[in-house]
Amino acid sequence: MTEITSAYFLPGPVAEDATGTSWRTFTATGHTESPWGAGFQHGAPPSALVTHLLESVAPEEGRLARVTVDLLGAVPLGELRGAARVVRPGRRISLLEAVVSDPAGREVARGSGWWVRHTDTSAVETAVAPPVVPLDQCVGADPDNPTEFAVKWSSGYIDTLDTRSAPGQLWVRARMPVVAGVPDSPWTRLMGVADVANGTNPTLDPGQWQFMNTDLTVNVHRLPRGEWICVQADANYGPDGVGLTIGRLYDEDGPVGSITQSLLLSPPGR
Template identity: 25%
Template sequence: MSQRPAHFARTDEDGYLPTEYAQSHWGEDHLNGPAVVGLAAYILETSYGLPDFLPARLTVDLFKAARGVPTTTKTALVRDGRRVRNSECELVQDGVTVARATLVQYRLAEAPRGAEWVRPSDFARPSELDESRGINIGSDGRGWTSSIADHQNTARKRCFNRTIDVVDGQGNTAFVRAVMAAEGTSLVSNLGTAGVGYINGDLTVALSRLPDDEWIGVEADSHWADNGISVGSATLFDRRGAFGTGLVTAVSNPAAQIDFTDDPFPTRTR
């Protein structure tokens, strides 16, 4: 094992063992979202990524709660086109697929003529960054802190992430960092006055380019909820500005609602 924290240790060519860093707030034997989506992104980029293509969209369907058990992967290149490449990956535990990811890559090309509408993309980073934590969180009217519990309110939220490695001994690429940070879309859109009571069943990340920084900002854009179903979207930022979008759908999980004001695992992500 390396000295850097990581979510998984590699056991063989297609096998991975979750570490303590992959554990989630949802349960002692549940894996957190960034660990699961990060592993899927790592597998697909390692297996099928090409330097002339941008990983423009990743969708991860989280079929079943991933747990702290040996995890294997299955991959396939669905289409190897001149301008578009499509691939997919399954994460398997105890013979059951717990997550399936699809990746769309587009060949880099010259931009078309003209100009288009662009959303204003100001993102104010924390003035005093807590380098000791992987996440800093802010909300309108409260500002930035390093405690999620400070932001259990109804204001618009944002976070500023630096992810740990997905696989031990393998530093995260810019793509993997973007995917793991984008899983924070669920946090910034679903965190309310009583904590987080929705568990996301998917994540879609859409990128116009790769991020420049290790630190990535995620700012909520929308949150709609009714009858125990929620939809949240967020914009991703680095020091150059906005570069992508996160989207999650989620289902109510009040029996296991996470109230961060009574947090037994303050250093874990969800």
């Protein structure tokens, strides 16, 4: 039987502040911890939590087409609170917004998502993307031969993942839900792992350089199916402390979307 703490976030009560905003409390477990340092989270869990909040206010008969998350600072472990609202309601499209704050009220993550109404376009469905190495042909299936990614980035969060790798790509699945007691949706399951793009195909040594992302934007033309997500990513580093990760996202049936991440480049300690 899975322990209740085997989730990235434990849900708490709902409270209303003086402005009338309803906040849901969450406790971030140690499974969210970042490889960049102790005491704060990897970017994937708070991004998935933002997506969970966005979907909680989304209209029915449609789905999210794009989610952007801005990581406004180090997201701490422990207690957080989150709220979401519909910024631009509409019959065909709606803009949603969510925010996650620490106990002192400091915003640590903010996100937005475009919701699009369902329309049957199956007759014209298509996707153009380079192929990836299939899951069963990648390194990592043998527990005695883990992927380089799992070894290099080992941390509270990374240690919760199953990974399979090939040059320039990483298959990944989480072994726990985003919020305890809440089944992951295709979007939260995707956002729970998509942020690994930054570390999938870096050309900088993380022992010599930090290249943390400040945000991520995920666009999806088709909802992912199944537990495994493949990230095919390329790292780009500019001359002035800014980088960019560009990646494609796949499930076992083919491409589902794309991801971009802005990077803050610096030597350790700066």
